[in-house]
Structures are given as C-alpha cells and as structure tokens.
Amino acid sequence: MPNQNSLSLYEKCWYKHNFKRVTDILILFLLISLLCYRIISLNHYSFTWFVALTCELWFTFSWIFIFTSQWTPAIVKTYPDRLLQRVQDLPAVDLFVTTADVLLEPPIITLNTVLSLLALDYPTNKLSCYVSDDGCSPLTLYSLQQASNFAKLWILFCKKYHVQVRAPFRYFCDEQPQASTYKHSTPEFRQEWLEMKEMYDDLSRKIEEASNKSNPWQLDGEFAVFSNTDRKNHPTIIRVIWGNKERLLDGLPQLIYISREKRPKHPHHFKAGAMNVLTRVSGLMTNAPFMLNVDCDMFVNNPNIVQHAMCILLDSIGEKEVAFAQCPQQFYGALKDDPFGNQMVMLFKYIGAGIAGLQGPFYSGTNCFHRRKVIYGLSPHNIEKGTSHFLYIVIISVFKDTVINQRGDYIYVLYILVLLADLAGNKISEKELKQIFGGSEELVKSVALALEGKSYVADDDINVPKVLDAATQVANCGYEYATGWGQQVGWMYGSITEDVQTGLTMHRKGWRSEMCTPNPIGFTGCAPNCLPNAMTQQKRWATGMVEIFFSRHCPIFATLFGNLSFRMFLAYMWIIDWGLRPIFETFYISLLAYCIITNSTFFPQGLGLWIPVTIFTIHMVYTLSEYLVSGLSIRAWWNNQRMSRIKMVNVVGFLSALFKLLRLSDTVFEITRKDENSSENGVHDLNVGRFTFNESPVFVAGTTILFMQLVAVAIKLLGLQPIKSGDNGCGIGEILCSVYLIICYWPFLRGIFEKGKYGIPLSTIYKSAFLVFLFVYLCRGSVVG
Ligand SMILES: O=c1ccn([C@@H]2O[C@H](COP(=O)(O)OP(=O)(O)O[C@H]3O[C@H](CO)[C@@H](O)[C@H](O)[C@H]3O)[C@@H](O)[C@H]2O)c(=O)[nH]1
Ligand SMILES: [Mn+2]
Numbered sequence: 001m002p003n004q005n006s007l008s009l010y011e012k013c014w015y016k017h018n019f020k021r022v023t024d025i026l027i028l029f030l031l032i033s034l035l036c037y038r039i040i041s042l043n044h045y046s047f048t049w050f051v052a053l054t055c056e057l058w059f060t061f062s063w064i065f066i067f068t069s070q071w072t073p074a075i076v077k078t079y080p081d082r083l084l085q086r087v088q089d090l091p092a093v094d095l096f097v098t099t100a101d102v103l104l105e106p107p108i109i110t111l112n113t114v115l116s117l118l119a120l121d122y123p124t125n126k127l128s129c130y131v132s133d134d135g136c137s138p139l140t141l142y143s144l145q146q147a148s149n150f151a152k153l154w155i156l157f158c159k160k161y162h163v164q165v166r167a168p169f170r171y172f173c174d175e176q177p178q179a180s181t182y183k184h185s186t187p188e189f190r191q192e193w194l195e196m197k198e199m200y201d202d203l204s205r206k207i208e209e210a211s212n213k214s215n216p217w218q219l220d221g222e223f224a225v226f227s228n229t230d231r232k233n234h235p236t237i238i239r240v241i242w243g244n245k246e247r248l249l250d251g252l253p254q255l256i257y258i259s260r261e262k263r264p265k266h267p268h269h270f271k272a273g274a275m276n277v278l279t280r281v282s283g284l285m286t287n288a289p290f291m292l293n294v295d296c297d298m299f300v301n302n303p304n305i306v307q308h309a310m311c312i313l314l315d316s317i318g319e320k321e322v323a324f325a326q327c328p329q330q331f332y333g334a335l336k337d338d339p340f341g342n343q344m345v346m347l348f349k350y351i352g353a354g355i356a357g358l359q360g361p362f363y364s365g366t367n368c369f370h371r372r373k374v375i376y377g378l379s380p381h382n383i384e385k386g387t388s389h390f391l392y393i394v395i396i397s398v399f400k401d402t403v404i405n406q407r408g409d410y411i412y413v414l415y416i417l418v419l420l421a422d423l424a425g426n427k428i429s430e431k432e433l434k435q436i437f438g439g440s441e442e443l444v445k446s447v448a449l450a451l452e453g454k455s456y457v458a459d460d461d462i463n464v465p466k467v468l469d470a471a472t473q474v475a476n477c478g479y480e481y482a483t484g485w486g487q488q489v490g491w492m493y494g495s496i497t498e499d500v501q502t503g504l505t506m507h508r509k510g511w512r513s514e515m516c517t518p519n520p521i522g523f524t525g526c527a528p529n530c531l532p533n534a535m536t537q538q539k540r541w542a543t544g545m546v547e548i549f550f551s552r553h554c555p556i557f558a559t560l561f562g563n564l565s566f567r568m569f570l571a572y573m574w575i576i577d578w579g580l581r582p583i584f585e586t587f588y589i590s591l592l593a594y595c596i597i598t599n600s601t602f603f604p605q606g607l608g609l610w611i612p613v614t615i616f617t618i619h620m621v622y623t624l625s626e627y628l629v630s631g632l633s634i635r636a637w638w639n640n641q642r643m644s645r646i647k648m649v650n651v652v653g654f655l656s657a658l659f660k661l662l663r664l665s666d667t668v669f670e671i672t673r674k675d676e677n678s679s680e681n682g683v684h685d686l687n688v689g690r691f692t693f694n695e696s697p698v699f700v701a702g703t704t705i706l707f708m709q710l711v712a713v714a715i716k717l718l719g720l721q722p723i724k725s726g727d728n729g730c731g732i733g734e735i736l737c738s739v740y741l742i743i744c745y746w747p748f749l750r751g752i753f754e755k756g757k758y759g760i761p762l763s764t765i766y767k768s769a770f771l772v773f774l775f776v777y778l779c780r781g782s783v784v785g
Helices: 018-040 047-069 082-084 107-118 140-160 187-212 221-226 272-286 304-312 345-356 386-403 409-424 430-437 442-450 467-475 496-510 531-549 555-561 566-597 606-629 635-649 651-661 699-719 732-744 746-753 762-784
Strands: 010-014 074-078 093-099 125-132 237-242 254-259 290-295 322-326 367-369 512-515
Touching: 010 254, 018 047, 018 074, 018 606, 018 746, 047 140, 047 304, 047 345, 047 566, 074 345, 074 430, 074 442, 074 512, 082 304, 093 107, 093 272, 093 651, 107 125, 107 140, 107 442, 125 272, 125 746, 140 221, 140 237, 140 254, 221 237, 221 272, 237 606, 254 272, 254 606, 272 290, 272 442, 272 467, 272 635, 290 304, 304 322, 322 496, 345 512, 345 606, 367 442, 442 467, 496 512, 496 555, 531 566, 531 635, 531 651, 555 566, 566 635, 566 651, 566 732, 606 635, 606 732, 635 732, 651 699, 699 732, 699 746, 699 762, 732 746
Parallel strands: 093 125, 093 290, 125 254, 322 512
Antiparallel strands: 010 074, 237 254, 290 367, 322 367
C-alpha cells in the first residue's frame, strides 16, 4: 500500500464522449463542405454570397472553438482526508464578498452569504471575512452587525448537527425540519431547530424593518459616518465588526466591513476595483496566502469546500502549477424548464468539463480560490519564460503606443520591470515593489512576505488605529494612481468581465487552473429570473468579451507571446465569441429577410441545399438527445434553443463595446438583480417564466429581427416579391428559416399585443418599425438600383 504522504491530494481524470466527437466532426465536415460549395460556385458571386460566405466562415470558426473546447473533458477528484493527515496547520484563507446596491442586492442576501462563510467547516481562527460595499449603505453595515450576534449560535448549531446548507434563509425555507435529512432528529434537535428558526426570523424582521424605514436612515452614533454620503461620493469607511484578537479556535471568524472611497470623476473600475481594495486591505490585516471570492448571492452549499479547494492548491504539483481553484456556478430556485436559458446546465456539463481538461477553467468571477502571490503577479517557477518574455518585451516596445493605455510610458516601464524581475527569478526590490503596489510601506512589506510565501500580520488586533489608518490609506481612490494595480497586479481593469480577463493573464503566464467539483457542489446562488435581467447580464458579458478581444489582453497575443496553450486559446475564443458572433448572426438573419424581400437566394441550390439542412437536423437531434440523456425535458431543450437565438442577436453588447473603443461612451456594469426567494413565490404563479419586457435597447434588437421576418414572410405570401427571370429566386429554404425565427421569437410576437410588463413598450415598437421600414426601403432600392 502506498504511503499516505506520497499520495496526491487530488486526481484529474480525462474521459471521452466518443459519440459526441463523431457528431462534432461530422458537423465540422459539413460546415467545411458548405464553405467549399460557396467558393466553387463563384459564378453566383454577388454581394449576398459574399456576406453569406463571411458569416459561414465565422460560424465554422465558432464551431472549431466549441468542439476543440469539449474534446477532452476532465473531472477532478479531491481527497480532503489525505489533506488533513498531511497538513497539520491548515493555511489561512481570506473570504471576500462584494455587494454594490441595496436595492438590487438586498442586504438579507448578503448577510446569508456571509453567515454561510462564517460557518464553514474550517478552523475559525484561519478565516477572515471581508465585505466590500460599493453601495456605501448603513443598512449593509447594520445587517452585518446584527448577523454577527446571530452567527455565534448559528455556527454552533450548524457544526453540532452537520447542517449542509448554512445560509439560514435556504435552510429554514421548509416550515418543519426535514427529519429524513438529519440523523439527529431527536426532540433536542427539534427544539433547537425551532429556537434557531425563531432567532433567524427575528433577525430578518429587524433587517426588513430597517430597510423599510423612511429616508433618511437614523445616522447617529456608529452610523454617523454615513451622513452626507452619496454612493458615488464618500470617504473610505472600514469597520471591524468582529475581531478575533486571541485567534481562538472556537471563536468567530473575523468580519470586516469596507466601503472604499468614491469620488465623482475618479474611475472606480466596478467589481475589479472593489476586489483590489479588498486584496490590499486584507493584505494589511491578515494577509492570508489564499483568498476566496464570492458574489453577494453565492452562499456556501458544501461546508467542506475550503478543504476541497486546499487539496488542489496545496498538492505538491498543484502548488507549483495551479493558480486558482474554481468552483462551478449553480443556481437555486431554478425556474421550471429554464425559460430564459440561463441555468447553463449543459454548458457546464460539456464545455465546462472540456475546458477543465485543457489549461483549466476560466476564472468566472465568483466561487474561486486564488493564491495571493499569483494575484500579486507571480509567474509559475517551472515554466521556461526566457524567450517568450523577451519576445514580449520586444513586441510591447514596438507597439507601445497602440497597445498600452494613456498612461503609456509609465505602465511600459512597469511592464519591463515586472518582466525583467520575472527573468531574474522573481526577486523584485523594495523600490520596484513600491512602484507597482503603491506608496504604503506596510503594504509593500506584506506583499514582499506574501510573494515569499510567508505570512505577515501587522498586529494581532486588527481593530487598532495603526492598522485601520493604513487600511484606509490603501482603500482611498487616489492610491492606485500610477501604480501597477489593475495593469500588472490584482484584478485587471479595462473590461467589465474582469473575471475572464484576470484569469487570462494568469493562464498567459503559464499557470493552470483546476475545477473544484465536490459533491455536493461548493456554492449556489441566484440566476436572473426574468428576461430583462437575463438579457442585461448577457449584454454585459458580450460587451466585456469584445473589450478583451480588442485590448492588449487579447488571447491571440497571449498564445503568441505568452504561455497560453493553443487549445486554451481556442477555448478563450469560444467565450469571446459570445460578443463577436451576434454581429455575424445579425447579418445572416438580415440576409435571409433581404433575400425574401428581393426575391433572391443565398442558400445553395439543388443538392447543395442538403448541406445546411443536414447540419441543422443533426444539431437539433443531437442536442435534444443530450438534454434527454441528462434528465432534462424537451421543453428545457426548446427553451434553450430559442434563447440562444434570442440572445445571439444581442448586438447591443457588441455596439456598446464598440462605442467605448471609439471613445464615444463608456461601458457600465449593470448589476444583476438578486431575489431571495426566486422560486418559492413562483411555484403557483402561472405567469412564472413568462417573458417580460422593458425599454432596454436589447429588446429593440429582438423586436426588429421579428418585424423583419414578419414583413419578409408577408411579402412572400402576398406575392409582392419582384419577378425574377431564371431560377435563382428565393426558395423554400429562406422561407422555412424565416418561419423558424418567427417561432423562436414567438414570445416577442405575443409581447406586441400585451399590456404592462408583459408587453413590449410602444417606444420600442416604434423604433423597430422604423428600422424595418428603412431596411425594406433599402432592400427594394437595391433591386430597382
Ligand atoms: O461596481 C460594482 C459592480 C459590481 N460589484 C459586485 O460584483 C458582483 C457581480 O455582479 P453581478 O451583477 O452579480 O454579476 P453576475 O451577473 O453574476 O456576473 C458574473 O460576471 C461578472 C462579470 O461580468 C463577474 O464579476 C461576476 O462575479 C460573475 O458572477 C456582485 O457581488 C456585485 O455586488 C461590485 O462590487 N461593484
Ligand atoms: Mn452574480
């Protein structure tokens, strides 16, 4: 029997989906045939054929991104029992929670997430929880203070009865304790259960009352700092809600509230900015070598999740190669049959596992365990970086003016410093550290120690003026000026999908990442539960991806000049394609309507028509079979098919990134609304899952597509198409596709005739009608012309 100490703490197993591979290759083959067909039938050459060829070329690329991403899926198995045998003294972990708006993210949700973190099955003296409040709300601070009183008893209760879900609102959502799920269903347990539930109800009532209090909130005593503050204009506020000076094993993990300074005209970089402040403040207070970050709605679903993640990060190989351990995102209270296509079950199952089998999962912004030193810019030791980094320096020098932002020269110097330091074996002098990490002596000291893998604690008691002053300094908005934060170190700036971009910089340096998927899964949160929220989230992602593609973080550079593996590059292109593909889809869909309106054709003729028909049929049948095999319904499959059409025309995301690139406007991080009981109140509601609309431009795009197809089909039915001599008029293929799109957009069609939130606003209808009028006019013009 092998020695326990020689066994690895986690294992990664690759597996094959043979049937999937065959289907994927078949589709690729058909796509390439279609391209060949286009090219050899150049005698049809026209503008429409050129547009069709370009779009189909892109769709083929898209397919390559997808199928290479899911070609070699892998699964990771972790062994926490081996970890506990081997590691006597578990490392400290700083827990970060971000919240930004008390209306969209009710404090009761944040509080539940915090409670679930405080109750983790991990030595409590090793945990410190930092809550960043970009909303600067006294209500959030108040809720956390109230929570800390409740937390002591809650933690005891959870540990005593091995509660799995430690977010009380989920645990108590049943009126009765579910006896079957607890071994300890004794009278004593039932009694304690009732007491805890009562206490939690009290707590939530208190917070609800405080939320409903008329404005302004009573700002006296401890809350006086919040008077005269605006969420966009206020000083730094840091409160140690619970310090654990003695570092008692059975105490409460430390709990710290931070609202970073905000001033108008100062860039705040949304979540990335908040994460960097959390990193610096925690660097001064606890400086744990590992950090977990979660969105305010992502509560712990497996109390042993830290041990599982540590198996990956402390493993002898993982230690040298793995930058972060990412837990998947799963959602509670899922609506039946996934009407808005945002549960992403299949996506995680196939592509998620596939990418995990490459250089590792993307960092997805939440549920992720990071190594502090990697966040501080360290590269893996065992990667040969000599030549590629030298090349990188040369390239950066050549493209300095175009690739690097306005603070060009300064950032450039920093770049070279970091790269040279990398080459010289990761030794950076204190002066250079100061240039990169900013002017705080204490922070620089703690960074130097963190980079060497040593811990640093300013003071046992974090609640003393010395520590708080230093922490306030690094949370102020001027601190980052002319430093490397957001450029070389910390969470990266420049894209509103800071997560993908930050993960990419790590992969570029040659780090790997691993998926951490114990059973039960580590975290659960809430997915958008109405169409406008789902579309806004999609739009944000699309924008962020385009921002990354057109920046110096573009994966093409990362694979050419960095250590991003080629297949990982294709995987990144798969996600970036969320932002690029809508453009091609929109052109393709418009082409369809154009051909019907002008009585022309862009589909292949004769036998060639079978190519797209076969691609479509195989794809539909195969995806359906995947859904059924995974135990999902036909309805769920259809909803996802439909939503992928509806979301893909979300060109608005692309356009807002384009406007930013052209410096016409700036992008905004629109926060996703979180609801405490997204499912419960919907179970008996027949309207749950029904499409609702608002004035958002994303609906103008959808309504325009629908009108376009309706007009096209009407023109065909009414025989208003121009007469064409010869046989190259519009055929059945175009009509069928158009009808298919109308079926996908059926909820929009209903929305035109509905009132209130179920109806598409008149202003949207007018805008779309105008656009379609223009489109038809131009189409007709092109025929006459
Ligand atoms: O200025 C801001 C904006 C957002 N947030 C926080 O960032 C988190 C993510 O926002 P959310 O609206 O929940 O984003 P999601 O739609 O869930 O987006 C996903 O994608 C984002 C990037 O677009 C990542 O940042 C998220 O972690 C990831 O869950 C939340 O906790 C917010 O409180 C801030 O702290 N400051
Ligand atoms: Mn979120």
